[in-house]
Amino acid sequence: MLLGGIPLFNSVLKSNATTNLWRIAYPLFLILINILLAKYYNRKYLLLVLLGALIFGLNGYRTSVIGILVSVFITMYYIGKISHKIGILFVAVIAVGGLAVGYIASQSIATQHWTLNPIELIFYRAAFTQEVFEKIIPLAGTTHGHILSMIFSSGSPRSFIGNYVLHYDVCLTSTMFGPVMLDFGYIGLTIQMLFMGTFIKIIHTFAKKGVGIGIYSIILTHTLIWIETGPTDIMIWFLYLLGLILIVLQLKK
Known part of the structure; x- marks a missing residue:
């Protein structure tokens, strides 16, 4: 809202998306969601993980999406909550999320034409x-x-x-x-x-x-x-x- 659009779909907005608000919000979310899952695990909290990955993904940086999803995957592994099915699902979400953000962001660069x-x-x-x-x-x-x-x-x-x-x-x-x-x-x-x-x-x-x-x-x-x-x-x-x-x-x- 502050930038006036979605950086994922606009390379100019993306270059201005790493604001002080983002610098505070991303590590704060990252730390708190992992501590929450590690200490008080509940499957419903995974909705917060997906919501966070979606919101930070709109900034156009795949490292944010990968950072959230992979760290949560590792946390769940160490607390013994990664079953075979959940593991496959998580890896698929990480792969699709990383690929999608990187690809969409590349297609949104006005001065470049990726094939x-x-x-x-x-x-x-x-x-x-x-x-x-x-x-x-x-x-x-x-x-x-x-x-x-x-x-x-x-x-x-x-x-x-x-x-x-x-x-x-x-x-x-x-x-x-x-x-x-x-x-x-x-x-x-x-x-x-x-x-x-x-x-x-x-x-x-x-x-x-x-x-x-x-x-x-x-x-x-x-x-x-x-x-x-x-x-x-x-x-x-x-x-x-x-x-x-x-x-x-x-x-x-």
């Missing part, structure tokens, strides 16, 4: 993202932490990568390895991956029930999403901070 079908588009995006990373490798360590500083400021790391690597004014994904490789080279990449692996394993060790399962699910899900997009979202690093708080509370016990 790929939804399946081909997924493979194209994966190949393009990896090609961006391939072009980053010779530039390893040349930005000296600039991307990292942009993550925790008002900058746009993905747009900077587009300008710096391909010399286009465009927002690019560059795999989980791309941003840290540009900033700090192979040493930075090694430290990042060691940190992520260790941190997620510690969270997994402490996430036995309730709130812990919900937090673990959202951190794991968005780390998996980072495989394509790269860890350039301050909002998701906030979720890592929640994980750190969980670790500290568990250690105090």
Whole structure:
């Protein structure tokens, strides 16, 4: 309503859809729906999950839809609520939701004319993202932490990568390895991956029930999403901070 239309069907609106309202609403919904299911599971709450995925999907970003559905899937798995039928249904909804949002958004770009079908588009995006990373490798360590500083400021790391690597004014994904490789080279990449692996394993060790399962699910899900997009979202690093708080509370016990 504030934007004056549905971003999923309008690329101009989509570029303006990541507002402060969205930055608050998405992680808040994500955290609370997973904690709700982990502590007080009821099948009727899955309607809230579908409603949330639909509303955030209208923003035109498939990562929101995948983030909600996959995190809920992981939460339900760890509380023992994923039967064979529900598992198949959930995977189908995740696949259809991700494909649909990505395809519709691509068809809504006024300056581009896509002829790929939804399946081909997924493979194209994966190949393009990896090609961006391939072009980053010779530039390893040349930005000296600039991307990292942009993550925790008002900058746009993905747009900077587009300008710096391909010399286009465009927002690019560059795999989980791309941003840290540009900033700090192979040493930075090694430290990042060691940190992520260790941190997620510690969270997994402490996430036995309730709130812990919900937090673990959202951190794991968005780390998996980072495989394509790269860890350039301050909002998701906030979720890592929640994980750190969980670790500290568990250690105090």
